Amino acid sequence: MALSLNHMIPVSVKNGYDINCEGKPLSEVLALVPPTHVALLPERIPYIKPRLLVKTGGRVKTGTPLVEDKRNPDIQFMSPGSGIIESIDFGPRRVIKKIVVKCDNEESRERFDSHSEQDIQNIPAKRLVRAIMKGGLWALMRQLPFRDIADPEHVPPAIFVRLENSEPFHPEPDMYLDGRADLFQYGMNVLHRLADRVFVYAGSHSHADSKTFQENVTHCVKGKYPADDPGVFLYHIKKGSDENQSWYINGQDVLLVAALLKNGTYPVERMVTVAGSMASRGLHLKTRMGVPVSHLVPGSSETDKSRYIAGGLLHGYAVDPDSYLGFYETSITVIPKGNEKEFFGFARPGINKPSYSKTFLSVFNNRPLIMDSNMHGEERACINCGTCTTVCPVEILPQFTIKAILADELEDALAHGVLDCVECGLCSYVCPSKIEICDILKTFRQNYYKETCESHTIII
Amino acid sequence: MKAIRSLFDTFRKHFEEDGRLKKLRPLFDATESFFFIPGDVPRVSPHVRDSIDLKRFMSVVIIAILPTLLWGIYNTGYHSLLASGRDTTLVNALTRGMYVVIPIVFVSYAVGFFWEVVFATIRKHPISEGFLVTGLLFPLTLPPTVPLWQVAMGVSFGVVIGKEIFGGTGRNFLNPALTGRAFLFFAYPARMSGDAVWIASGATAAPTVDAVSGATPLACTTATNPAQTIETALTEAGYTFARLFEGQYPGSIGGTSTLLCLIGAIVLIVTGVASYRIIAGGVIGVLVTGFLLNMVSTGSSSAWFSLNPFYHLVMGGFAFGITYMATDPVSAPGTTHSKWIYGFFIGALTVLIRVVNPAYPEGIMMAILFMNLFAPLLDTIEIRLRLSKRIPNV
Ligand code: SF4
Numbered sequence: 001m002a003l004s005l006n007h008m009i010p011v012s013v014k015n016g017y018d019i020n021c022e023g024k025p026l027s028e029v030l031a032l033v034p035p036t037h038v039a040l041l042p043e044r045i046p047y048i049k050p051r052l053l054v055k056t057g058g059r060v061k062t063g064t065p066l067v068e069d070k071r072n073p074d075i076q077f078m079s080p081g082s083g084i085i086e087s088i089d090f091g092p093r094r095v096i097k098k099i100v101v102k103c104d105n106e107e108s109r110e111r112f113d114s115h116s117e118q119d120i121q122n123i124p125a126k127r128l129v130r131a132i133m134k135g136g137l138w139a140l141m142r143q144l145p146f147r148d149i150a151d152p153e154h155v156p157p158a159i160f161v162r163l164e165n166s167e168p169f170h171p172e173p174d175m176y177l178d179g180r181a182d183l184f185q186y187g188m189n190v191l192h193r194l195a196d197r198v199f200v201y202a203g204s205h206s207h208a209d210s211k212t213f214q215e216n217v218t219h220c221v222k223g224k225y226p227a228d229d230p231g232v233f234l235y236h237i238k239k240g241s242d243e244n245q246s247w248y249i250n251g252q253d254v255l256l257v258a259a260l261l262k263n264g265t266y267p268v269e270r271m272v273t274v275a276g277s278m279a280s281r282g283l284h285l286k287t288r289m290g291v292p293v294s295h296l297v298p299g300s301s302e303t304d305k306s307r308y309i310a311g312g313l314l315h316g317y318a319v320d321p322d323s324y325l326g327f328y329e330t331s332i333t334v335i336p337k338g339n340e341k342e343f344f345g346f347a348r349p350g351i352n353k354p355s356y357s358k359t360f361l362s363v364f365n366n367r368p369l370i371m372d373s374n375m376h377g378e379e380r381a382c383i384n385c386g387t388c389t390t391v392c393p394v395e396i397l398p399q400f401t402i403k404a405i406l407a408d409e410l411e412d413a414l415a416h417g418v419l420d421c422v423e424c425g426l427c428s429y430v431c432p433s434k435i436e437i438c439d440i441l442k443t444f445r446q447n448y449y450k451e452t453c454e455s456h457t458i459i460i
Numbered sequence: 461m462k463a464i465r466s467l468f469d470t471f472r473k474h475f476e477e478d479g480r481l482k483k484l485r486p487l488f489d490a491t492e493s494f495f496f497i498p499g500d501v502p503r504v505s506p507h508v509r510d511s512i513d514l515k516r517f518m519s520v521v522i523i524a525i526l527p528t529l530l531w532g533i534y535n536t537g538y539h540s541l542l543a544s545g546r547d548t549t550l551v552n553a554l555t556r557g558m559y560v561v562i563p564i565v566f567v568s569y570a571v572g573f574f575w576e577v578v579f580a581t582i583r584k585h586p587i588s589e590g591f592l593v594t595g596l597l598f599p600l601t602l603p604p605t606v607p608l609w610q611v612a613m614g615v616s617f618g619v620v621i622g623k624e625i626f627g628g629t630g631r632n633f634l635n636p637a638l639t640g641r642a643f644l645f646f647a648y649p650a651r652m653s654g655d656a657v658w659i660a661s662g663a664t665a666a667p668t669v670d671a672v673s674g675a676t677p678l679a680c681t682t683a684t685n686p687a688q689t690i691e692t693a694l695t696e697a698g699y700t701f702a703r704l705f706e707g708q709y710p711g712s713i714g715g716t717s718t719l720l721c722l723i724g725a726i727v728l729i730v731t732g733v734a735s736y737r738i739i740a741g742g743v744i745g746v747l748v749t750g751f752l753l754n755m756v757s758t759g760s761s762s763a764w765f766s767l768n769p770f771y772h773l774v775m776g777g778f779a780f781g782i783t784y785m786a787t788d789p790v791s792a793p794g795t796t797h798s799k800w801i802y803g804f805f806i807g808a809l810t811v812l813i814r815v816v817n818p819a820y821p822e823g824i825m826m827a828i829l830f831m832n833l834f835a836p837l838l839d840t841i842e843i844r845l846r847l848s849k850r851i852p853n854v
């Protein structure tokens with residue numbers, strides 16, 4: 001562990017759990033050939049109300065706006081490739097599912113303003129914000145606690161840069177920062193213009209020893225998953241409730257913002273991990289935004305036997321192999337679907353059954369275990385076992401909080417700290433009664449946000 | 461396995477929406493899921509889930525109870541044979557014991573399960589595995605002399621009044637097995653209070669009380685002559701500390717052996733299924749209260765005051781109650797400090813009830829039920845305190 005500089009402030013997180021899942025990606029990078037199609041998935045961008053700016057058959061360049069957010073039309077989402085709009089898929093209630101671009105080989109790019117190091121230091125912060133918005137990357141900056149796109153009119157109490165993600169399986173900072181230290185430094189300079197306090201934190205898993213890394217890191221987070229989640233970080237460092245609306249951005253996204261401002265073109269490079277026991281190869285892949293899942297995981301024919309999860313084992317959502325990678329996602333995990341019934345499943349010794357509990361022989365087994373996507377049991381009433389409480393990183397008492405929510409006691413639920421919940425999914429994972437705790441909390445938060453806060457956040 | 465699978469597949473249609481037996485759907489589901497963990501995949505994230513489910517959880521409890529059941533069978537048989545002057549070899553004792561105990565357990569399960577199915581069908585909720593534990597714990601708290609119709613009454617009361625009228629497992633605040641036990645205690649005090657002889661008769665299948673020797677230790681303490689200490693009274697009756705700990709004496713079917721309860725407690729604690737806080741709190745509660753009473757005891761107070769506190773741990777049903785009943789998560793508090801307090805008071809109350817009111821020697825039962833009532837309050841207080849320390853996020 002090379003992170004030992006003493007200027008880093010240690011932050012220790014007591015609760016959490018590291019899932020030991022088979023299929024960790026190798027620390028090796030493979031550069032993929034360009035895909036034939038790329039897509040934008042507006043459906044997967046939380047909270048936005050997208051308005052389409054293009055039509056099927058239209059010609060776009062890399063960086064041409066495809067949709068804007070009706071709530072603030074200056075927030076736009078760009079085409080991750082140049083070519084022709086091949087299709088626009090709608091879901092129920094006209095939700096825009098995906099906008100697919102068939103790539104030409106020209107890679108023509110929209111031009112934006114480019115900024116020298118000097119410009120970054122001199123132009124007003126407002127103009128930097130504008131430039132990022134114009135370049136279509138503002139949405140990478142998110143605001144706690146709801147994780148909506150940051151309110152550009154607002155000066156945040158702090159900006160957190162999250163370098164790594166201990167959830168299985170995300171790109172390691174050493175991989176995506178490799179050789180891009182200068183760009184990262186440039187990005188950090190931009191962030192320092194946007195807020196007085198910029199905290200960069202690394203987890204204890206990190207072994208990056210590049211100089212940039214060490215100079216910028218302010219905090220070192222110790223603890224199990226999800227200790228390195230920005231919400232968990234905030235919960236453990238905050239001194240007052242005025243810090244609740246801090247912003248955060250992922251380390252890899254700092255590179256994108258930096259590239260946009262520096263070069264004046266829409267950057268699309270992404271480091272993506274493909275992992276999981278059903279993936280044909282577990283690797284770090286150098287590819288681009290909006291790639292087809294099948295491009296990342298070739299030969300994925302046994303689709304009814306596998307589950308594809310975009311964005312991490314616990315936070316992520318299930319995708320079809322013929323879908324694409326979303327704007328925020330940098331990870332695809334493929335695990336067995338596990339949609340088979342298991343004979344006398346509850347009575348087996350379970351040397352290979354992953355569990356947080358100590359009721360299987362797997363307590364004696366430290367090897368990574370194959371995890372599938374079965375529920376492993378049926379939903380029952382809460383038995384008040386308190387397991388969910390022991391894992392919750394932000395010290396909520398989930399079993400009591402969901403009772404408050406289900407009884408419609410809004411004030412109580414808020415006092416319980418629902419808004420601190422980081423949706424890490426551990427409570428739902430460990431619950432022996434298979435209660436969708438995380439989902440209940442998530443739905444509550446979203447509804448609460450829609451009803452109360454949305455009107456006075458980012459509308460300009 | 462294939463055969464069983466296809467059996468379920470063939471019969472499922474009768475239990476579906478338009479099938480003739482659709483009302484019995486919960487029964488079908490419960491039976492099927494006993495054999496097969498369903499192939500369901502999560503609807504929402506997270507897309508991986510722990511291997512544990514309620515069946516596994518409850519199986520661990522059952523495993524932890526089994527030693528006391530086996531011991532109960534042996535012990536019941538042994539004393540029954542002893543009383544009728546017959547040969548008490550291991551095999552004989554086990555056979556005899558099974559003859560007495562198995563029908564009691566069977567009736568408890570059958571009647572309890574009947575109510576579970578009735579309520580599950582009416583309410584259209586799945587049958588909860590919690591009953592597997594209740595149905596086994598309940599008979600173990602009974603004397604082997606209990607008539608089977610009383611077993612049926614008790615378990616019905618426990619399941620219906622103790623659990624189902626509150627909405628079923630998870631919503632009950634009393635421990636159902638103990639509720640049933642308390643019902644029998646108050647409804648049929650003569651047979652349950654422990655004054656009578658608790659040795660299963662050898663003669664008939666429906667056990668009647670035999671007029672032979674062998675009162676339970678707790679009963680013999682109530683008969684203590686005031687000049688004697690309880691320790692001597694017990695020792696004179698043949699109940700040394702070691703014998704009480706090991707459990708070879710007449711008593712409730714499963715509750716006599718502190719040793720086996722200790723083993724059960726270790727299984728429950730190591731697997732994390734039961735809270736060590738409650739158990740440890742209970743033991744501390746007993747010892748602290750016992751010592752305090754020793755300190756205030758004078759020559760004129762009852763012999764109970766000066767009883768060595770460690771005897772409280774091994775006498776009567778304390779060990780069984782604190783291990784298997786007090787740790788029932790549903791009726792215990794869910795917050796950490798409250799668990800200590802809850803356990804402590806169960807221990808303390810057990811001793812107080814025994815000492816102050818020797819007419820109810822089984823203080824543990826009342827202590828647990830009483831603290832069950834306070835569990836929600838303890839939780840509320842602890843949650844309030846915890847929440848007041850949070851930095852609000854609104
Ligand atoms: S409540 Fe559940 S999802 Fe939310 S932070 Fe706690 S453990 Fe994670």
Ligand code: SF4
Binds near residue numbers: 381383384385434
């Ligand atoms: S883990 Fe599930 S069953 Fe246990 S207390 Fe939490 S919600 Fe209830």
